[in-house]
Amino acid sequence: MKNLLAALVLTGVVTPAWAATRTVTLAIPSMHCALCPVTVKEALSKVPGVRKIEVSLPKKDAVVTFDDAKTTVAALTQATRNAGYPSTVER
Numbered sequence: 746m747k748n749l750l751a752a753l754v755l756t757g758v759v760t761p762a763w764a765a766t767r768t769v770t771l772a773i774p775s776m777h778c779a780l781c782p783v784t785v786k787e788a789l790s791k792v793p794g795v796r797k798i799e800v801s802l803p804k805k806d807a808v809v810t811f812d813d814a815k816t817t818v819a820a821l822t823q824a825t826r827n828a829g830y831p832s833t834v835e836r
């Protein structure tokens with residue numbers, strides 16, 4: 746029974762009860778002027794489950810807090826890429 750539940754969670758059928766708020770830092774090297782962070786922030790804010798976004802032009806990164814039951818890091822990087830700013834996860 747436990748294995749079945751784990752399998753359902755892995756396949757995304759069941760939302761895990763332990764889903765939580767996560768924070769990820771995305772490196773966005775292509776940001777080059779004051780308008781870029783605005784565009785990036787707007788793109789990220791449209792992703793469901795995103796709670797908080799802090800974009801830094803000097804650091805060329807974005808710190809995103811999101812609900813991992815509603816979205817994924819892949820969806821976040823996809824959103825910035827679609828806006829014209831490819832990003833990678835900083836570790």
Ligand SMILES: [Cu+2]
Pocket residue numbers: 776777778779780781782
């Ligand atoms: Cu710009």
